[in-house]
Amino acid sequence: MPEQPTTDEAFDAADLPGADAHPEPHTGPLGQTPSQTVGPFFGYALPYAGGPEVRAPWQPDAIRVHGTVRDGAGDPIPDAFVEIWGADAAGRPATARGSFARDPHGFAGFGRAAVDRDGHYSFTTVKPGAMRAGSAPYLLVTVFARGVLQHLFTRAYFGDEPEANAADPLLARVDAERRGTLIAEPDGERSYRFDLRLQGDGETVFLDYGTEV
Amino acid sequence: MHPPTTQPETTQRQISDEIAERQRRETDAAASAARPLAVHPRRDFAPYRSTTLRHPTHELVRADPEEIELVSPAFGHTDVAAEESDLTIQHAGEPLGERIIVTGRILDGDGRPVRNQLVEIWQANASGRYVHKRDQHPAPLDPNFTGVGRVITGDDGSYRITTIKPGAYPWKNHRNAWRPAHIHFSFFGSAFTQRLITQMYFPGDPLFALDPIYQSIVDPAARERLVAQYDHDVSEPEWAIGYRWDVVLTGPKSTWMEPEDADHA
Numbered sequence: 001m002p003e004q005p006t007t008d009e010a011f012d013a014a015d016l017p018g019a020d021a022h023p024e025p026h027t028g029p030l031g032q033t034p035s036q037t038v039g040p041f042f043g044y045a046l047p048y049a050g051g052p053e054v055r056a057p058w059q060p061d062a063i064r065v066h067g068t069v070r071d072g073a074g075d076p077i078p079d080a081f082v083e084i085w086g087a088d089a090a091g092r093p094a095t096a097r098g099s100f101a102r103d104p105h106g107f108a109g110f111g112r113a114a115v116d117r118d119g120h121y122s123f124t125t126v127k128p129g130a131m132r133a134g135s136a137p138y139l140l141v142t143v144f145a146r147g148v149l150q151h152l153f154t155r156a157y158f159g160d161e162p163e164a165n166a167a168d169p170l171l172a173r174v175d176a177e178r179r180g181t182l183i184a185e186p187d188g189e190r191s192y193r194f195d196l197r198l199q200g201d202g203e204t205v206f207l208d209y210g211t212e213v
Numbered sequence: 214m215h216p217p218t219t220q221p222e223t224t225q226r227q228i229s230d231e232i233a234e235r236q237r238r239e240t241d242a243a244a245s246a247a248r249p250l251a252v253h254p255r256r257d258f259a260p261y262r263s264t265t266l267r268h269p270t271h272e273l274v275r276a277d278p279e280e281i282e283l284v285s286p287a288f289g290h291t292d293v294a295a296e297e298s299d300l301t302i303q304h305a306g307e308p309l310g311e312r313i314i315v316t317g318r319i320l321d322g323d324g325r326p327v328r329n330q331l332v333e334i335w336q337a338n339a340s341g342r343y344v345h346k347r348d349q350h351p352a353p354l355d356p357n358f359t360g361v362g363r364v365i366t367g368d369d370g371s372y373r374i375t376t377i378k379p380g381a382y383p384w385k386n387h388r389n390a391w392r393p394a395h396i397h398f399s400f401f402g403s404a405f406t407q408r409l410i411t412q413m414y415f416p417g418d419p420l421f422a423l424d425p426i427y428q429s430i431v432d433p434a435a436r437e438r439l440v441a442q443y444d445h446d447v448s449e450p451e452w453a454i455g456y457r458w459d460v461v462l463t464g465p466k467s468t469w470m471e472p473e474d475a476d477h478a
Contacts, residue, residue, distance in 0.1 A: 030320060030321075030322050030323070030324055030461045030463075031252065031434065031435065031438055031461060032252045032253075032322065032435075032461050032462070032463040033409060033411060033438050033439065033460045033461050033462065034252050034253050034254060034411065034430045034432075034435045034436060034438065034439060035253045035254060035409055035410065035411050036254065036395075036397075036410070036411040036412040036426060036427075036429075036430075036439065037261075037263075037410075037426060038397070038399075038410050039397060039412075040345075040347065041335070041337075041343040041345040041347070041348055042335060042397070043345060043347075044335070044343075044344050044345050044359070044361065045333065045334075045335030045360075045361040045397070046333060046335070046399065071266040071267050072265070072266035072267070072270075073266050075266075077267070083408075085281060085286060085405050086281060087280070087281050091280075092280075093280060093281050093284045094286070094287065095284070095287055096287060097287045097288070097289030097290075097291060097292075097329075098287070098288075098289055098291045098292055099286035099287055099288050099289075099292065099331075100288065100292040100293075101291060101292060108286075109286060110286035128281075131279045131280045131281060132279055132280075135279060140281055140282055140405060142405075142408060144410060145267060146263055146267075147261070147263030147264050147265075147266075147267035147268075148256065148264075148267050148268070149253070149254035149255070149256050149258060149261070149264060149268075149426070149429050150253045150254060150256055151408065151410060152269065153276075153406070155276075169277070170274075170276050170277070173274060173275075174274055178271070198266070198267050198268070198269060199266055199267065199268060199269055199270055200266075200270075203269055203270060203271055204269070205271070205274050206269050206271075206273050206274070207273060207274055207275075207276040208273035208274065208275050208276065209275075209276055209278045209282060209406040209464065210275070210278075210406070210464070211406050211407070211463070211464050212251075212253070212273060213251065213252045213253060213463065
């Protein structure tokens with residue numbers, strides 16, 4: 001005699017016809033989730049109050065870092081946004097929870113700024129300290145835009161740190177004629193200009209952290 | 214019916230041929246070099262016309278991540294209110310459309326959960342219309358739906374959002390171009406180098422084969438990782454349809470070492 005089927009078996013969706021049509025995810029080594037463009041319509045979603053003010057602009061140690069994002073024709077890109085992530089003046093990353101919060105007396109480390117119609121972005125932050133002996137100070141800069149299928153990383157070093165820059169291992173690896181694209185040049189009191197050129201003449205040096213898989 | 218008066222000349226057939234040709238070239242190049250297909254989209258994927266002037270032409274320069282690149286901004290529960298994960302309760306009334314739950318886990322390449330980290334989402338409404346002043350698609354806005362949400366992952370790397378299934382969306386890449394329904398997602402990993410912005414799609418969408426953004430990922434297995442799976446255990450009776458979508462953020466470990474000869478490469 002076959003066993004009596006149990007009548008009150010718990011419902012299990014895996015028993016349904018077709019439930020095995022999709023293989024179980026992640027049975028092998030985990031595959032990276034691919035990138036897609038941020039698209040044109042992030043403007044009502046990603047910018048947030050105080051996003052560009054990593055350090056309150058009235059603070060005596062605040063610096064401005066600003067520039068224009070341009071395409072291969074040299075035209076400003078009006079639908080890009082830029083993120084910066086940098087160490088504090090002593091070269092330490094911010095670790096306090098609350099990176100969206102903007103304490104006017106604090107330093108968030110992370111900032112996000114959408115460009116304006118002329119492709120221009122502007123942050124206030126502090127000039128970071130170097131993180132390693134022999135390295136120059138810099139901000140990590142990330143660019144997103146419609147038409148950019150995977151964000152682009154670069155670094156903004158500081159033009160008034162010529163000795164540190166001359167010794168920096170990353171800058172040393174970059175062709176001399178392109179090195180200037182990684183330098184935010186002083187353009188006024190406590191202000192630095194860092195233009196981003198996605199393609200063409202003066203194309204910014206973009207970086208691969210081993211993430212170009 | 215109010216179709217736009219000006220339409221691009223390029224046909225879907227031309228775009229589809231370009232997609233097939235590029236994917237064939239990528240597959241051949243990978244095979245002859247005995248390397249896997251790239252996971253991420255090709256930045257110079259010409260069938261997606263907006264890439265033309267927006268992709269770098271120089272090879273990216275390999276960089277050794279320093280401390281700042283090996284950590285991420287410290288988002289937390291003080292940054293995001295719990296109700297921001299429910300896009301259906303942001304207005305006085307209920308939004309129109311099919312209520313859905315999307316849940317999953319954010320993991321690193323070794324399967325470790327990405328804990329207490331920020332997830333941001335944005336999307337079109339059920340009619341395929343974004344709340345954005347430059348969106349000219351003649352489909353109705355929904356006064357009860359904005360389409361923006363945020364959530365902080367749990368200790369197991371999990372996230373869960375309640376929203377409305379977005380509609381397909383027309384765009385002007387070529388004539389009669391439609392984006393498959395998608396939700397935009399923004400992720401931070403445990404290292405800034407794991408930063409990822411991408412789009413989640415819905416299973417079985419007939420527009421996948423036609424869409425140059427989805428097809429810019431030339432590895433079929435990789436692009437299928439952007440498609441959520443229907444999960445009956447996530448669906449809730451009399452309430453919402455459930456989807457599961459897990460996300461993997463890989464990136465260099467702090468142990469990543471520059472090759473000895475890289476300085477002279």
